[in-house]
Amino acid sequence: MTLRRAEHTEIPSQVDGGLQRLVAAIRLLPDAVVVVDDAGVEVMRSVTADRFLEARHTDAIAAAALEEMLIDACRGESSTRELQLYGPPREVLSITAHPLVEAGQILGAMVVIRDMTDARRTDEVRRDFVANVSHELKTPVGALGLLADTISAGGDEAVTLQLAERIAREAERLAKIIDDLLDLSIIESQEMPERDLVPLTLIVDQSVERSRPGAEALGIELVSSPIAATLAARCDRRQVVMAITNLIDNAMKYSERGSRVEIITSTTSNLVEIAVCDEGIGIPSRDLERIFERFYRVDRARSRATGGTGLGLSIVRHVAQAHGGEVAVESTEGIGSKFRFRIPIEAAGAMRMFEAESTKLGGLNG
Known part of the structure; x- marks a missing residue:
């Protein structure tokens, strides 16, 4: 037939x-x-x-x-x-x-x-995610076990103190992985983040202050461009501050002592952009397409040495997308990288509203 x-x-x-x-x-x-x-x-x-x-x-x-x-x-x-x-x-x-x-x-x-393409791709992502989480958690948990065994065996007090400090660092790393996983889960599960009118100066200043202790420890200078006091973003402040902080921390991890990380805020007719620029080692072109994937690292050894979880840039992407925006990267090996966090004017632009509210508050205070 x-x-x-x-x-x-x-x-x-x-x-x-x-x-x-x-x-x-x-x-x-x-x-x-x-x-x-x-x-x-x-x-x-x-x-x-x-x-x-x-x-x-x-x-x-x-x-x-x-x-x-x-x-x-x-x-x-x-x-x-x-x-x-x-x-x-x-x-x-x-x-x-x-x-x-x-x-x-x-x-x-x-x-x-x-x-079934999307379904199979989702299955693959889920399997990779579980495998990566298991691997990332296994490393600090294994280290904690070995350090605890060494301490319990007794020995020199100075050595014991050093081991105790290492246990604290590994526990902190474990907590950071869990916190990042929880943050990512919350961002992905929210259909629409809560949005308030937030001054961009507040977003950038809070992000810089969170990153400053790490910058001082690494000998890196943090510089932010001037921002008009009346310029505001309608966004989830906690999420956007977390995203910009992640970009700054990522820039510092791949920068040398004595270098500088700059945060530049600009606007166009339909966008608010916060760019984080570094003078670091740069990103190979082959890695640029995957840089925002969960647990993807360009330099695994360096990222682990500086406490990276491999989730920071993935969180940045999800925050941008949740606000109807995007994140992009430009990089040249040996020169540095520039990450651009953009929010469309519908989600971010409200300067006139903020000016009105500021004027109203100023009148009430006067």
Whole structure:
């Protein structure tokens, strides 16, 4: 038997309204659906199925599987198959075929093609995330166990004190990983962050002050550009401060002692941008596309030595996206990097409102 495709599958005028509605509904299904009669002649299809019945290139692989499975279904065999199309773009398709049987007689067959690409990608991300979390937690937990064993064995008091300090550092690192995971979870789960009118000077000043102790310890100068007192952002202050702090801390981790990290705030007609610029080692071009992925590190040894969790830049990206904005990076190896945190004017621009509120408060205070 060979599958034969009808040129047109118009709804017959003589069928009742209920069947017409059913056929119309099948055509609008997001999955690719094809129904044939017992002779293998197409009876109806969904609009999505056109892609496979009129296939070109990699889609022809799915079309061949569809036809083969429909023929088998017309013989009474049900089957399911998963196809990986390497594209581009890469896709994963689930194809299921069943005979249509009534009173023991095969009336035809139906095949459904479902795009499982996003679902499989989500599974991969989940597996990678669990593996990465396990790895990141295992390192400090293992170190804590070894240090505790060493202390319990007794020994020189000065050595014991050093080991106790290392335990404190490992515990702090473990707490930071957990805090970052919780922050990321909260940001991802919120459909819309709470937004208040916040002066940009407050956002930048708080971010710089949080990072200043680390900068002083590393011998790095933090410099921020002047910001108009009336310039405000409508945002979740805690989230945006956390994002800018993460950018500053990231810049310091990959900068040399005596260098400088600059925070520059600017506006356009539709954007507020906070840029963090460093004079550090820079980022290889091959890593730029992945720099905002969870647990991705350009230099794992250096990041771990400075207490990095590999989640900071991922948090920055999610905060920007939650506010309808974006984060971008420009970098040259050996020269430095510039991270741009941008919020569109709908989420950030409210200077006139802030001026009005400031004036009102000033009048009340006077």
